[in-house]
Amino acid sequence: MVPVVDTSHGTRQRLLEAACEAFREEGYQVSIDRIAARAQVARQTLYNHFQSKDELFGEVVRHSVLSVLVTLESGEDLRTTLVAFGEAYRTRLLGPNGISIFRTMAAEAPRFPELAKQFFRQGPQTTRRRLAEYLARAMEAGRLRQDDPDFVAEMLTAMLLDFDRLRGLIDLQTDLLDSSKTARVVDCFLRAFAPEKDAP
Amino acid sequence: MVPVVDTSHGTRQRLLEAACEAFREEGYQVSIDRIAARAQVARQTLYNHFQSKDELFGEVVRHSVLSVLVTLESGEDLRTTLVAFGEAYRTRLLGPNGISIFRTMAAEAPRFPELAKQFFRQGPQTTRRRLAEYLARAMEAGRLRQDDPDFVAEMLTAMLLDFDRLRGLIDLQTDLLDSSKTARVVDCFLRAFAPEKDAP
DNA sequence: AAAAAAGTAGACTGGATAGTCTAAGCGCCA
């Protein structure tokens, strides 16, 4: 009889999903038994698919990083594009997922330095690079002041998140996703980086 | 014989300092034995002074929060004041101390929600309030555009830290303290929040 | 239908840890 949902990797997939949720909810310290139970699978089965807890953790992190990557779709209007990006960015990173991943990586970076660097490069670094490329084009087109695109991208992402992320990490609820905030931030950003009016 | 350094609370103090360093270096999971050893004290002595590990942790956090509070000394010039504040802020919060505390609170907030809120109020919240009060005065004086001071303070602190804090959490070194960055950030900030030139 | 592959339950090892308890040690003061 063919299983209803499973592909050939059905069990492995269930394990990864269970581990993902478990690590998200309880951090790295969640026990192997709890993960196995969550996947409705015996502990030994877990060890048939993954050599160790650390390996499983690594897989989960490498997979999770993709779930917080934000795509930037450049439209006609600079402001519209940035507001859309900002909304997506805030939604991803201030949602339960984004907060949990950030918390876990912050906590475990000392114990998994290589994994943490991978995460950093594939997550925040990648997002910043994409944004910086877009901003660089806007600068060339004269729609933004000339400046270091990486620096400018950092400023925008910082303004979009920083304090609210802290709220999310600590407070564990509240309406972080006030969507009017995105527009406010983008307007500040555009004032700060408007093209210089009186080029000497 | 009078001990060289101790007041009547000498042992307690030594324990607090040892615990502070230990939690900073290894997080909450550091064992009681390691803390006691670090303070060169028997485990039982530790339990003579603190009811439990959690109580000790709480004491340490409540004490540590003070060490990352930044004072804002308002001088004549807005820009000078903000650059000085920015330097102090970055130095405190991007230093090993600031990063460790942030990491630990991010990690342990779910297990110590009340403590985390205390930390949030006495740390970031307080800094933001002070900064916002200063900025509000600058607005009244016409040196900054009228806006919500809390929001404006958030933007400045976010620009000063966000991405570099992430670097500090992950990368565990690199020269985060490029001091030219502070001035660059403050200049962006001042452009974003300059008084409106042409009031309609 | 038989063999191979994958899954299962649970016992077990080895190690770590928070916190308790005891019996003794040491310095200080009356």
Add this chain to the structure above:
DNA sequence: TGGCGCTTAGACTATCCAGTCTACTTTTTT
């Protein structure tokens, strides 16, 4: 001197956990 309070080393309890092993059952393949 003798007593008091803080300190000490370490044994001890109770819990938890990663990872292994074994013997058994189910599923899939041939």
